[in-house]
Every structure is written in C-alpha cells, then in structure tokens.
Amino acid sequence: MLRPLLAVLMLGSATLAVGQRAAPSALVDATKATTRTPANVARDRYRHPVETLAFFGVKPTDTVVEIWPSGGWYTEILAPYLAAHGSFYAAGPTAKALATVTAKQAAAPAAYRTMHLATFPAPAASTDAPAAVPAASAPPAVPAGSADVVLTFRNVHNWRFGKTDQTQAAFDQMFAMLKPGGTLGLVEHRLPETAVGIEEARSGYMKQSSVIGFATKAGFRLVGESKVNANPRDTHDYAKGVWTLPPSYIEGDADRARYTAIGESDRMTLKFVKPA
Template identity: 40%
Template sequence: MTCRRHLLLFAAATLCLSASPALAADAALQAAVGSPDRAPANVARDGARHPYESLIFWGLKPKQTVIEVSPGGGYWTEILAPYAKATGGTYVAGLADLANPQISDGARKGRANFEMRFMDPAKYGTVRFVNFGPVAAPLGAAGSADLVLTARNVHNWTSQPGVADKIFADFFAVLKPGGLLAVEDHRADPKSDADKGADGYLATATVVALAEKAGFKLDATSEINANPKDTKDHPFGVWTLPPTKRTAPAGQPEDPNFDRTKYDAIGESDRMTLRFRKPS
C-alpha cells in the first residue's frame, strides 16, 4: 500500500512538473495581454482581435525567436516583446528597408519612431530590428526563427508582380524546419479577389496558394477573427470599417457628412486566421 502510494505521488509530481511550463507560458501571455503598458487604443481593439486566443492558435511558446513583419502601430509588438522578455525568447521586428534607396522619408521616419518607442529594455527586453521589403536582404540566418507573424499585410503585396512570392520565400527560408507562419488578413470569401486585394480583402485560397508555392503546408485554420456582419462591400474598401474609418477615397480630404453608422456597427473586418508549417 505504501509503495503504491509513493508511486501515485511520484506520478502526480511528474505530471505537475511536465504541465508547469505550459501553465507558465499561459500566465506570461495573459500578463503581456493585460499589461498596463499597452496603449489604450490597442487594448480597446482586443474584443475584435482576440490576442490571447490568436497567439495560442498560432503556436506561440516560451523561448521562441519570433519575427513580425510590418508591425504597423505595434499592436502585436506590445504583447510579443514583453512575452519574449519574460520567457527567454527573442522578438524581431521587420521594418522599412533602410538599404532600399526608394524608401520614402516618411517610411524612414516611421521606422525611427517605432524603434524609439520599443527601445526600452525594462518593458520590452532587447527588441531586434531588421530590414524588410520587396528587395530586402533575408530576414535572418536561414533556419533561425520559430515563428513568423504577418497581420493584415498580404493584401498589400499581391498587386505587385513577384513581391508576395519573394516575401513568402523569405519567410520559408528564415524559419526552422517545423517552424510556423502565422497569417491574419481581411477575408474576401465567399467573394473573389479579382482586384488582387485593392479593396483590402483577399480570398483564403489566394493566401494558401502563395504559402504552398513557397513550400509551406497549411497546418490549421481558425474562425477566431471571423465577423459575419462584414458584407465586404464598402465604398472605400476595408478601410471604411474601424479602425481606419475612411470617409473619402484615399488621398482626398475626409468627408464630415459621411454617415458611418452602419460601418461602425459592423466593427472590424471578417478575417482569415491561418497557421502554416515548414516541413521538418
């Protein structure tokens, strides 16, 4: 009886030890999502973007090297950088390609501002910044990253011949065998994307084809970021919806008389949430 009890206690202790890393990872991610250091405007979008659930689905884990390209306003950076710091990982941001002479002054300034914002080791650890773009050098050493994330960017690449292919090939090259590619983008389905994403929407099949052409395998899909209220039929494309809330064509002054009521009621777009894997 005593021997059996000891065996049961040993098994329970072993189970607790084996479970603790996962529990710690969840706690670290919950802490990052709930951090008071996040911008209030970003926190206000959590109901539409589901950061905790999305990152768990995409395969985020402790000690990973995570590369995010074109992080925009830093929605994911505010979560991923502190998470990497807390769990012994590395966060890398792929920003405007400073080696490209065609990059605008605005893009250069935007990168400088982003770097300054996240250059606080106490909050974010050591964030690394690399060049990213249609003619940029590799994102890092081949096979060096565990997870690459691109959120709401693919539609910007598909209208330029060869650009999306080059970028997906870069993702494939930098990931380790078995590494993961996380994609979020505005979903055209069930409509087509004959305009190649000019309205901001892409068909899921288009993104899957790009990834598979680069060598990835579709690992899983999720409806975490689905929005059935999104008709995908808006006067200024997806940018009519929050958070952009465009009221006039791009490049024109905003229209103060534009009625936003029904577009604000839709909320943020219907989005595909995809996970691809680089074969081992």
C-alpha cells in the same frame, strides 16, 4: 464582439484553455502590460490576441519574427512576452518603416529588451528580383533557419498591389527564415471565394485560396485554420475597401454608426508549418 475565454486551472499552474490550445499565463500577462497603448488595448475585442497567439502556438522561449509591424499593435504584446526567455525580430522594409516600434523600445527598454530590427524583404539577389534593395543603413535580414515562428498580420494585400507584386517573394523569404518545423501564423482580411465585383488586394481583402496558394508554392503546409477573427457582419463590398470599417473609418462620419455596428473586418487566421 468580445469572445469569452474558456479559462481553466490545470494542475496548479495558471493557464487559459483557448479551444484546444493552452495559452501560457505569460501571454495573458503580456496583454495586460502597462506599456501597451490604451487605444490598442481597446481593440482586443476585435483582434483577440490571446486566442490568436495561442492558436499559433507562440511560446515565451521562441525566436519570433513579426513581419511589417507598422504601428506595433502586436509588437506591444510580443515584446514583453518574449523579453525574459525568447528573442524577437521586428522586420520592415526600411529603418524608417520601423520608427514607431523603435520609439516604443526607447520608451520601455525593459519590455523590449530582446527586440531586434530586421529588413524585410531582404536585399534583392539581383536587379531582376521583385524585392526592393534597401538602403545601406537598413537593418540586416533575419538569418536563414533561425526563427521558430514568423507572424504577419493584415499585410498580404499590401505585398500584392504595391509598385511590384512582392507576394511570392515575401512567402519565399518567410519560409527561408524559419527552422524546419517552424510556424507561419497569418491573419488577413478575408474576401469570400464567391465574391463578385470586388477587386482582390486593392480592396484590402484577399481570398483565402490565394493566400494558401502563395504559401504552398513557397513550401509551406497548411495545418490549421481558426475562426477567432471571423466577422459574419462584414459585407466586404465597400466602395473604398476594408478601410471603410473601424479603425480607419475612411468615409469619416458618413454611415459611421453602421460601420461601427459591423466592427472590424472579417479575417482569416491560418497556421502553416515549414516541413521538417
């Protein structure tokens, strides 16, 4: 469902008020970039990029890291937003995993002029570390203490049920790459705390308490929660997990109208800080 933006003109400068957060006009402009994929633009009504990034406080002058950008949905917004005055890292497990965003950069170099590739998880310190050692050709890791903001969208469940559980290592590394006082902005499919008979992570959903637990253990402090990406129509109890809902529609045409009416998943939107 499309959420209305609360727009106000303040002191002659174009801004959008999102709740109590002010979104720079440059952020709104970035969502209108002609380099965005039309299919991605169509999902704005589910993913609320202006409200979400404004809640996280992302500024156009920031150094921002996007963890595991996959198809580059948010990358298409972040890259032009940061192109003039910021710096942007797209961080993935291998260069191959970043091929989609690399292709976007090649197609629109001006919009992606400050985007750098980085490896995440970083190379393991020892053979006992849970993070896989990337190939020698992989991009470098994000420098420690260099980022103002780290963002990750719907990735925690992937770290949780991979070949090895890399969740805590992921949060530890995100903590390390941030400057003191820096922000971790996280969106994830939300499994209700009272849910019974639904396997966390393998369903694609995570309990909010679990996510907060990993973040807190890494050293983060939770400073805010937004309901902007919540979806009360999501029942969370699908045999094939969250991928039953759009945009995946893993069941094909079976009950497609029902899943379309539900929309995309119920999601937590959490803001953490690295204490100064």
